Amino acid sequence: MIKRIDSQKTEMIKIYFEGELINAHKGQTVASALLEAGVTHFQNTTSRGSQRGPFCMMGVCFDCLVEIDEQPNQQACMVNVYQEMKIRRQTNIFK
């Protein structure tokens, strides 16, 4: 379970994951916002359909791929949240 340990007063940003609203903090990456909201399954691999989520959080592993505003293959740990962002799991990309 991932918990915030210090509450900063930051602007709150509304983002949506699979249609559900998440209140993220300004300056947060998509990966950290989703993890904070309890999301662990970000994508399914194309090779075997295995579930994946963030691993390195620094842009090296490419496991945290999500679809952001209909653009696939976005590294969630490298993109900052912005208002009204619509995020979808990257899954069954061939189906």
Next chain:
Amino acid sequence: MHKMYDFDSIVIGGGMIGSSIAFGLAKQDEKVAMIDEGDNALNAARGNFGLIWAQGKGENHPSYADWTLQSVKKWPEFNNELKALTKIDTGFEQKGGFDFCLNQEEFEERIISLKHIAENSNEQFSYKMLDHEELEKKLPKIGPEVFGASYSSWDGHVNPLLLLRSLHQGFQELGGKLLIHSVNDIKYNDSYFSVETKNSVINSNKVILAAGFSNQNLAPKIGLKMSLFPQRGQILVTEKIKPFLDYPTGLIRQTNEGGLLLGDSHEDVGFDDSTSLQTMQQIAQRVTTIFPFLKDVKMIRAWGSLRILTEDRLPIYDYSKTCPGAYTISSHSGVTLSAIHALDIASYIAKDGKLPISLKCFSAERFND
């Protein structure tokens, strides 16, 4: 027979051509060794695009056109044999393919060229021209600037790396021996050949040179000559995306895993197989003209590879007169011709020894003055 030599045949070169022939010979119950240089060899096979392409081949050479078409016809049988033996799915598909025309001039030239090939073909080559409207029905995401395309149901594609792997595995399963060495010398001893590597000498009844550029150094040792020229092709690979391209095309194909291969570049840069930003850009520009939505798709890697060309871009099939039992083979269409190499060429070598007269036009003697 086996007592006098170590092997019936030694194939030098484990790329697309070498491994197709070695596999075919092993299937003919020959005792075969395949010798390959290993990880750092130039390895045209690893840079292959994967097309099994009929249309447009041999425009000025009906024999080559027909040779290609015969191989394309044999591909399904060949693929089934490989799959039955190795269980590897090479991703082979033969639903037809497209070559694009970006303007009317190109379109009209294409018509002339394909008509000429069809008229002179003994294999009943067929094709269809599509204008923009018709093309859009088949390939809905086609860009507005594409004038049209030629389509042939003969065309197809395969995953070249899986093909190579399947050939190697099949070869070894049939008892073939793969040896990783550089070949230093070949000696003909009146009825058999001695192939010398750094640490060993291997003897065989026959030797087949399918070593790409190395064929040039090795051919004289068996009484043959060849002149080969490198031509660089660069290929870009994209991230995996939703399937949108059901058919291979001359410069874009979508693999069965979803990534796109983009290519069809030609450069004279000697033996330089690195990538260049200029060519990568040209490929990207062409491809985004053809399918504009691809401008948002990411490329994840690129590579350069050297095509092995002869002066007239036709293959070389040669049989040595001074050293009977020695052959040289060279072609830059290793995938398309893989079927006929594994089936027919291997059969000629194993059974009759000589190559048929129909292949005489591909002897390197055609380059002599």
Next chain:
Amino acid sequence: MNNHYDIIIIGAGPAGMSASCLASKYKAKILVLDVAASPGGQIFRAVETNQSIDKQKFGANYLNGIKLVNKFRKCSINYHSRAKVWHLSENGEVHYLKDNKTHFVKAKHILITSGAQERPFPVAGWTLNGVMTAGAAQILLKESNLGIQNAVFVGTGPLLYLIAHQYLMMGIPIKAVVDTTPLSNYFRAIPKIVNLRGNFNEIYKGIRWIGDIKKSNTLFIKRISDLRILGDEEVHAIEYQKNGQWNKIECENVLLHQGLVPEINISLSVGCRKIWNQQQSCWNIDVDKWFQSSLPSISVAGDASSISGAIAAEASGKIAALNILAKLNIITANQRDQLAIPIHKSLKTEMSTRIFLETLFNPISHFRIPNNNDTIVCRCEEVSAGEIRESVDLGSKGPNQTKSFTRCGMGPCQGRLCGLTVSEIIADQLNRSVEEVGHYRIRPPITPITLGNLSTTKPAVTRSN
């Protein structure tokens, strides 16, 4: 031309920041490109933006970072954050992405200070959801004040204990710390104590961290011999083997760490020569004492060439900068030599102390070369250790052939997380040195780029690798 510079520095961590500050003092025209939102690299990540958290709890080094970042901000340099370099050429041309657009810049000399990545830790189950690196935990903490509750920390190396200690200071509960440092490492490290030359600071710190962790009643298990992570798609437990027995700890999160290695793709893509560092069991970029690479216009300093820590990184950044300034005739070779003397000296001291740490925390070979053939080695394409070994049986003599056979290394990470493992497995199987076996051939782009951006970038005429 306003997109032409004297020096382009790639990476704004300690090496990059100190190089830029020094070079700018001599009025060189400098551009710094960095992928993060703010300067600091990994070690000083988010040190600027993290306002309310009590930074003391991160340790003294982190606070030094604030000073360095402030100094960096005051230098007269051009700095672009969120800039991802995707193409480099040996004549100084750089293409980078920022805000989804590509930009072209050129310099007389390029300094690569793009830092390190965590060493891959291929164990059964490491691809399950809920497994992350210890570095990832630290990023969540520094950037977003998020703590992963009741995680199991597994591995070896100072960073593992540092992050566990930071968690402790922040009051974030830790389920267990499972240490993979083998006993034999202690024996091999003891003779290296003399290399510390009395500089026991780092050692005391480490001992204190571990002491604090033990005192806190966190489960601390030492010298495990094997490990597997269990779960279906999500982690539900970790199993470790010690003294022949398997034990289970239930958990939802596992944080892995077994040291840092240079992130070499950017240097290799342009053609810098690499060498295998036997002591560190990883590739280093081959540089001379001025951090000049095998290419005349490219230097590589800090952790990007060889893991040496933040303090050494600052020193190496300065040394590289001095050399580049001399090459550009902004200072004389003599000035360079004189100014470098004290910096070379302190770098030597730093490097000397590292020998002890490197020996002590060198990850044991079966955690680098998985015995279990089902263990996934290439995460992107899900290729197992068994398939890598099979490719060697089929005749592969190196990672590039294995790549053709198995697809390992073909995914978007381009071998960053599997390269070391694959080379070591092949070397082990063939009984050859890793230097002989080699590494994947790294090609551009250094990071994925859209075909649209590729179409519109200014073309470079020179070749890359």
